[in-house]
Amino acid sequence: MARSSTTVDRGRPRIHRRTAAAIGTALVTGTLLAAGAGAHAASWSSPAAPAHARPHGPVMRQLTPEVRAQLDRAVRDVLTTTGTPGVTVGLWAPGKGSYVRSLGIADKATKAPMSAGFNMRVGSVTKTFTVTALLRLVDHRQVSLDDPVSRYVHGVPNGHRITLRHLAEMRSGLFNYLLDPGYGKAYMADPRRVFSMKEMLPYSFKHPVAFPAGSRFDYSNTNTVLLAMVVEKVTGQSFDRYVARHVLEPAHLDHTFMPAGPGFPAPHAHGYTDQTADGSLQDATDRNPPGGPSGAMISNLHDLRSWASVLTGGSLLSPATQAERMKLEPTGMPGLSYGLGIFANHGWLGHNGSLPGYQTVMVRLPGAGATLVVHTTSDVAFHGKGPATKFASAVTRIVTPKNVYDIPAPHPAHS
Template sequence: MRGWRPGRARTHGRIAAALATAGLLAVTACTGAPASGAPSAADPTPSPGVSVRAPNSAVAAQLDMAVAGVMRQAGVPGVIVGLWIPGKGSYVRSFGIADKSSGTAMSEAMRMRIGSVTKTFTVTALLRLVDAGKVGLDDPVSDYVKDVPNGERITLRQLAEMRSGLYPYTDDPDFDKDFLSDPDRVFTPQQLLAYSFKHPVGFPPGQKFQYSNTNLILLGLVVEKASGQSLRDYLREQVLEPGHLDHTLFPAGAEFPEPHAQGYTEQTPDGEEANATNWDPSWAWAAGAMISDLSDLRAWARILAMGTLLEPATQAQRLKMLPTGFPGTAYGLGIFVSHGWIGHNGSLPGYQTVAVYLPSAKATLVVLSNTDNNYQGNENSTLFAKAVTSIVTPGNVYDVPPTQTAPGSPSASPSG
């Protein structure tokens, strides 16, 4: 799961980048004062003024054209776009096809793999344990997981903030080889961590931002240790059921409930397109293995941004956004803000997702596409979200920049 990855996988390094199950940035950025436009816990909506266009028939026609344009540019087979603005209306459309073999049209009822949007669920599970008094955000990870490099100094907070310094396991060449040689392979969390832990720690905890899926694998293990349950069971009982998210699941294996769209990827050793629908998601686990649909992600984006499942003080901690190095974007505890839009994105072979909420307009935006093809370094989900928000909320245009990493080299920054 990655994001902000340039182009298509043609080389070893590009493949590794494609597998960086991220959801936002995968770049390294120094700490400092909050980035310009980044919200604090007290002020989660930095936009100076709210400019929102009602999605009437004329605006909907503009949106249709914009979405179709992105589909052509990025070579996207199918996409679902949902935008809801209380008091102004909604725009909900499905475009293209869900299955190239059968020609089945994309449908708003179809489920998709959501990549790094999973991170928002895993960190919410952690924060539910904080509210229950079972963990503390400033506990060292070594209290819960043994043999973590620098584990006595890395806190749970720093893992959730992407500031641990631990090497991203998806950047490891051996992981790259092992996964792509057998996409049906089942990985354990411990095996994933082993790819990371053979590399030195990159920097002292808290010093920099670096998007690393290793952080979320560890937080998944912390949830299991502190709760005494599997991550799957705890998420279902403490997050999905309270959130009434009946079409969202953390799969036990490669199962994929119907109806679902087929997912297509060119992130293969030879650059040829492959159907990645049933690739085993265990390699992403707590960082990106979950499945959802449009209606559930609509509800989840608001739950996430408003802190419905958390104590107010805990949600305030979550929304203490820190700089990432990109103007207008900042990262909190398993959540980011992009020009006022709060939530996360996700990308893994075959699928991309954006699920965000704009508190100033009480607006929700969800994008689900069935390919991870990029265009000029930009994830297609970012292009869809940017196109929609440029028209409807021009004062708050969602935009996650492309990575600055040179083509052909592994990237330390994800976005999906």
Template sequence: MTPTARIRLRRACTAVTAAGVLIAPVAAGPAYGTSAPARTAAAAPAVPDARSAPSPDAGRDFPELTPAVAAKLDAAIRDTLREAKVPGVIVGLWAPGKGSYVRTFGVADKESGAPMRTDFYTRIGSQTKTFTVTALLRLVDQGKAGLDDPIGTYVSGVPNGDRITLRELAGMRSGLFNYSEDEEFGKALTTGGTRPFTPRQLLDYSFRHPVQFEPNAKFQYSNTNLILLGLVIEKVTGQPLQRVISEQVIEPAGLHHTLFPTNADFPEPHAQGYTDQSASGDIVDSTDWNPSWAWAAGAMISTMEDLRSWAKTLATGTLLKPATQAERLKTTSAGIPGAGYGLGIFDVQGWIGHNGSLPGYESLGVYLPEERATLVVILNTDVLHDGQEPSTLFGEAITGIVTPDHVYPGHEPTAPRHG
């Protein structure tokens, strides 16, 4: 078996990951819990799209986060942690008038046994896509780009570049091959993990393959789309992507612990990350792997509190014109019941946001407008459990208790492991 076959490249941060079923309870592991103060995004006010506006009955079905409910959540999370062999997890759940639930479970470092902490920085993988597409949409609002512009207007050499639009790239409907499913890319990434990649190198891995289908014919998740959108943003602004995202998204959203790294540097404090995406297939420490391979599709770093604030900002569209947010939330089927993908954003059973996965780390940041509830999950592993993403297992366990009519997520076949 080749290293790539063994590793089974997966969509790092796919829009709707494979769902897991919570298995019979096992002995609970240690938990370390602290509460975190609320933070409000300092964004310019905007009228939310009707899709995001809470109904008059908002919050009526969401349970008060009493000690009894917290105990149920504790048990479900501990069971999932033990069953999926996850080293550590951070969970934050908030609903106005219902209270909050903020806990850490397990360890941040398997060698030292140091516990997880709620103030950790983490690599957020494809939650980066929500920032990149927001930066693009702000350029659209400023009249500097159009969603229906062909990508060939901005980037040369793209297959079907005269027909693939920016809208189709943001909505995962371009037909371009996902570079992170390329066998040579998989070998390059998993041999050490420290190699830097340029956006053009990433596109080369994609463009050596034929297009998968005609533009807008169907949904297919591809990191290639976001690399192209990152280049569009740089072309339009004449500035590096990380600067544009910082100035046009992070700062207006009032996020103080979110950044777009340009190398493998990782702010302290953070957990050690563990992955089986190594050349040998063994579980290794990937904490310092260079995230340049994901760039506009998945390189960013954030914290639980910033992801909490960002999930609401993203779902309610406070950084965008109402009409633009409405376009963003027009989802098309992502291939499973109850799940749709918009423009760099998903809606799974009413939960709006994105997940993220890259070697060593997974995250989930979602907002449920109907209940005005926010859920953030952060893990220090991306090792699958019975073919399921561990972040999905936690999302399902938690929402099954607090929002049984909106259980995250649905189901899909096993996906490739990067991108």
């Protein structure tokens, strides 16, 4: 499938013209698998041992004034070199201190500054909530992880062999509907359009299943959409209502929700993207986030700080179900493994998210008790990596040098 080509001019990416057919590919750039995502993408390099399995525990530096000043310099440097308009970084570690900074601007038109109190679009961090909703049903014995998806949703290719577990761990082989050129054209024709879950699936199902279920990892938003449909089928409730009552409320997340459409309650930052028909930079604030239960949720810095602890600690789930969630298997990328809607990234547990105009990293380093949340107002890649990854790498390189958050740039053959 066609992908964007980039050249670098004085440290800033210059995006050449793209057709609308390539937009579906661009929509997933910067998520877990960066531009290498997709049901037919070639495998990455040989899997490395998951960072969480390394024998040495994490080392976290004390957040002294000197270290905070070092972090300030590093964050400002990434802000400048990547051309990101605005960023918020939150880092908390009991006994070590905290670091919360908002730098840059939230709106290019008004030059309003960034703020740590903003509502933000969180992209694929949404998947952590969707899978948790499913796992709550597992705990209530309403579903089993080994149930075939065909029991709940008809018409899924290979659905009698693809289990709910395969969907949650990204090992179904189903094509990622965001990568379909037809979806890209439809989305760009009306970026405010709300696609129902049933409307999303045909863009996936017209493609062949890439591999036998469970045989390898391949990041696909189709998986999480199907899990949300399973939740609706089993509970008789809308997915949005179920996740609000059974995940968000018990987790006490008062500023996290699934929007009904492109509406974005204030206060929020504007987001900027080059995921456009001609590659020009545009304000994507009012676009409807693509992905629904795979990537549409809104949250804020402090809710995600709390959620990182709930997610990794398993306080909403039984110990047995949390243990199933945390069976982290190699993805094919060094230092990264994936469980049920959660990854381990060089020891950090959580998820990232990317959609037009916004990126998020939400991770926790359990051995150090540290939590890191990053929000950016751009998804424009710099040297093959998303801005949120660049910020998270810069911060962790300073405070946890043995556990540096990173997602590799795509292999040159796929960029």
